[in-house]
Amino acid sequence: MILKLALQLFLGTVLSALVSTLAYRFKLLTSDGASAAFLLGAIIFGTGGIGFALPLLFFFFSSSFLSRYKSGQKIKYKDVFEKTGARDKNQVLANGVLAGALSFIYFIFPSPSIYSAYLACLATVNADTWGTEIGILSKAQPISLRGFKRVSPGSSGGISLIGTASSLFGSFFLVLVGFLPGISPVPFRTELFLIIVIAGFSGSFIDSLLGAFLQAQYLCPICNKSTERKTHCNFDTNRVSGISWLNNDWVNFLSSICGIILFFLLQKICGN
Ligand SMILES: [Zn+2]
Known part of the structure; x- marks a missing residue:
């Protein structure tokens, strides 16, 4: 038991070091992002084993691949997003700190609900990333959840049909990986599977709502573009809406909490 x-823990740390070094080499993570990913990965792989590692790796590599996918077309939205390119420490922690905590809790109290909540958390961030990275390529203009006006692709809180469908697939496939036979610590049940997929998808929808209504939005005084950035065209931008500290990282963090809470609520409602 102790030996196992x-x-x-040893293999988890080695695997995490390998993945974060590779991710840094391929510019998927900044240097502080790689350090944070190493630490979180070592905790999750080490305490949770392969059942926890695989969904996390699936999230990380599918998101990184989609970020790179048609990046030439996405470059024009570069100045809308707060952050683009390699993910930094805050992005890694916003997406992964709750997953790390749940993995550790499962290690002490191995309950199927904790594992399911872990999947719901990752399903939320995966659904959000897939929705954003594929939705931004939508040929139809997205509609803002705030006032239902048409907005430019990439705007926080804007949703499109293709982006919403991609979010649903993002949640679905992540949870599917979490239930691979022989790897998952929890046996597959259709009802449980669907509850987690719905929690993840709904969590990512809350991400869009928070982005539309509460995330800080700025206006550039030089080029008059709206942006999530505090500086633009080498000038300080002016905040036009949202809460000043509530940036994209906080939105991701809060929506993954919502994904977890939604899972527990749905589980309760369905009497699981
Ligand atoms: Zn500007």
């Missing part, structure tokens, strides 16, 4: 755990 020591081996898992």
Whole structure:
């Protein structure tokens, strides 16, 4: 038992070091992002084992691949987003700190609900990333959840049909990976599977709502473009809406909390 755990912790740390080094090499993570990912990865792989590692790796690599996918077309939205390119420490922590906490809790109290909540958390961030990275390529102009006006692709809180469908697939496939036979610590049940997929998808919808209504939005005084950035065209931008500290990282963090809460609520409602 102790020997098995020591081996898992050792292998988890090695795997995490390998993945974060590769991610840094391929410019998927900044140097502080790679350090944060190493730490979180070591905790999750080490305490949770392969059942926890695989969904996390799926999220990380599918998101990184989609960020790179048709990046030439996405470059024109570069000045709308707060951050683009390699993910930094705050982005990694916003997406992963709750997953790390749940993995550790499962290690002490191994309950199927904790594992399911872990999947709901990752499903939320995966659905959000897939929705954003594929939705931004939508040929139809997205509609803002705030006032239902048409907005430019990439705007926080804007949704499109293709982006919404991609979010649903993002949640679905992440949870599917979480239930791979022989790897998952929890046996597959259709009802449980659907509850987690819905929690993840709804969590990512809350992400869009928070983006539309509460996230800080700025206006550039030089080029008059709206942006999530505090500086633009080398000048300080002016905040036009939202809460000043509520940036994209906080929105991701809060929506993954919502994904977890939604899972527990749905589980309660369905009497699981
Ligand atoms: Zn500007």
